[in-house]
Amino acid sequence: MSRILVLTGSPSSRSRTSALALHVADDLALEGHDVEVLHLRGLPAQALLHADTTDPAIAAAVRAVIAADAVVVATPIYKASLSGLLKVFLDLLPQAALGGKVVLPLATGGTVAHLLAIDYGLRPVLSSLGARHVVAGRFVLDTHIDHLTGGPVVVDEGSRECVARTVAGFRDALRLVDDDARALATA
Numbered sequence: 001m002s003r004i005l006v007l008t009g010s011p012s013s014r015s016r017t018s019a020l021a022l023h024v025a026d027d028l029a030l031e032g033h034d035v036e037v038l039h040l041r042g043l044p045a046q047a048l049l050h051a052d053t054t055d056p057a058i059a060a061a062v063r064a065v066i067a068a069d070a071v072v073v074a075t076p077i078y079k080a081s082l083s084g085l086l087k088v089f090l091d092l093l094p095q096a097a098l099g100g101k102v103v104l105p106l107a108t109g110g111t112v113a114h115l116l117a118i119d120y121g122l123r124p125v126l127s128s129l130g131a132r133h134v135v136a137g138r139f140v141l142d143t144h145i146d147h148l149t150g151g152p153v154v155v156d157e158g159s160r161e162c163v164a165r166t167v168a169g170f171r172d173a174l175r176l177v178d179d180d181a182r183a184l185a186t187a
Contacts, residue, residue, distance in 0.1 A: 002174050004028055005068035006037045009075040009086025013041065017108045019147035020140055020163070021074035023154065024106065027167055028072075033174075038064060040089050048085075051092040058092070065093060070102040070174055073126065077109035077139075081121040090125050099130035102177055104170040105137035108145060115139050135173050138166040 006025045010017040022037065029035040038061055040048075047055035053062060065071060075082040105122045107114070118137040126134050140163065144156035154160040 001032045001034060002069040002178065003034045003067065004036070004070045004072060004174075005064050006035060006072040007065075007074065007086070007089070008037065008039050008041075009073070009083040009089070011041050011083065011085050012076075014147060015076070016142050016145040016147045017074050017076045017106075019153050020106055020108055020145055021072060024072055024074075024104075024163070024167055027164075028171070031171065036064060036068075040085050043089070048088055048092070051088075053092060061089070062093060062097070065097050068101065069177070070104070070170070071098060071131075072104045072106060072170075073122065074106040074108075075122065077107050077114040077117045077121075080114055080117055082107070082117065082125070087125070090129065093129055095128075096130040098126060098132075100132045100177075101130075102170065102173045103131040103134045104166070105134065106166075107137065107139045108142055109139065110142050112139075112141065132177065133173050135170050136166065138163055 006021050008018045008021045025035045025037050043057050043061060044055055047058050053059055075086045103126050105118050107118050118139055123134050140159050144154060144159040146155045154163050
């Protein structure tokens with residue numbers, strides 16, 4: 001099974017984005033993947049803003065990205081783009097940090113007007129970091145996520161089904177990469 005790192009780019013401690021990311025992480029872990037979640041809001045702000053990759057917490061976060069086989073990147077959409085917190089973190093990664101990895105972008109927002117932020121704001125950044133395959137991402141309206149009651153996280157049935165299909169596509173891409181790696185190892 002794959003080592004998957006889930007990055008949550010919300011600056012809020014009570015975040016719908018983080019709830020969605022944890023929901024996806026739990027789903028992937030149930031399938032047997034080794035899943036680690038990194039809440040970027042927990043990184044030291046000064047070191048992050050100064051791109052201080054010698055800071056132990058920043059260095060550990062960068063190592064986690066590089067060590068992962070796949071990465072889930074979750075962000076709230078603010079002003080039609082990814083969160084500044086996520087962007088600052090992605091900016092300090094080495095140029096090929098996502099090299100050879102399968103990446104799943106997730107986004108949440110208050111209006112469907114932000115729907116294209118994944119493709120126009122996030123996907124180019126992920127591709128520039130060398131991602132092998134950025135799978136079709138998923139945008140979920142804030143109102144379709146329950147991050148407070150402990151019940152189902154994605155409360156809208158249609159959105160829940162869309163998230164499940166998106167995660168299934170991510171798992172399929174992971175299997176293809178694993179199959180390719182096995183084929184190369186035996187060749």
